[in-house]
Amino acid sequence: QKEVEQDPGxxxxxxxxxxSLNCTYSNSAFQYFMWYRQYSRKGxxxxxxxxxxxxxxDGRFTAQVDKSSKYISxxxxxxxxxxxxxxxxxxxxxxxxxxxxxxxxxxKP
Amino acid sequence: DVKVTxxxxxxxKRTGExxxxxxxxxxxHENMFWYRQDPGLGLRLIYFSYDVKMKEKGDIPxxxxxxxxxxxxxxxxxxxxxxxxxxxxxxxxxxxDGSPYNxxxxxxxxxxxxL
Numbered sequence: 001q002k003e004v005e006q007d008p009g010x011x012x013x014x015x016x017x018x019x020s021l022n023c024t025y026s027n028s029a030f031q032y033f034m035w036y037r038q039y040s041r042k043g044x045x046x047x048x049x050x051x052x053x054x055x056x057x058d059g060r061f062t063a064q065v066d067k068s069s070k071y072i073s074x075x076x077x078x079x080x081x082x083x084x085x086x087x088x089x090x091x092x093x094x095x096x097x098x099x100x101x102x103x104x105x106x107x108k109p
Numbered sequence: 110d111v112k113v114t115x116x117x118x119x120x121x122k123r124t125g126e127x128x129x130x131x132x133x134x135x136x137x138h139e140n141m142f143w144y145r146q147d148p149g150l151g152l153r154l155i156y157f158s159y160d161v162k163m164k165e166k167g168d169i170p171x172x173x174x175x176x177x178x179x180x181x182x183x184x185x186x187x188x189x190x191x192x193x194x195x196x197x198x199x200x201x202x203x204x205x206d207g208s209p210y211n212x213x214x215x216x217x218x219x220x221x222x223x224l
Contacts, residue, residue: 043201045214099152100151102151
């Protein structure tokens, strides 16, 4: 079993849809949870991070962490074609960082 | 604007060749990383370095070596390229004692094809 599981998709939605991206993990020592966004032919860039459990909102993006279920989510409201990218979850216990495989998202106009 | 640059965007090499991938960062970061990215497998850490001339093995170091002679430069070396090393290679850097989530800044990647 992989330490971090993420459905690679691809996921295709119409513009304006709510998108839900998810990861599960097995290492209960992870404390920091991140989402990176990777546009085509670019390196990943940090989109959001959260510490421990709870929600964090930044504009149209909301990150959720449920440590009891070892499950994290990224929600995108009012999705735009410019959100089309691969989204990678990442998590860290301050020593090791582990990345998910990435979910490829396409938002169609 | 922070920047991590990689020497090549695309590279085609033959089996058995020695391959050098170079990465330069201008953020004065102590940590530098080399990952490979493969469909369905995500980012896998090959090697990282937390200081000049220091290196640590990641999850998949076999077939690779690294060199860090200057703080801003981190090189990945494939001693004898093989077809199973065909992949996207990503370099990243971060501060040693940065934020708790230790944000990594990535280069644009080098797509290596070994024939």
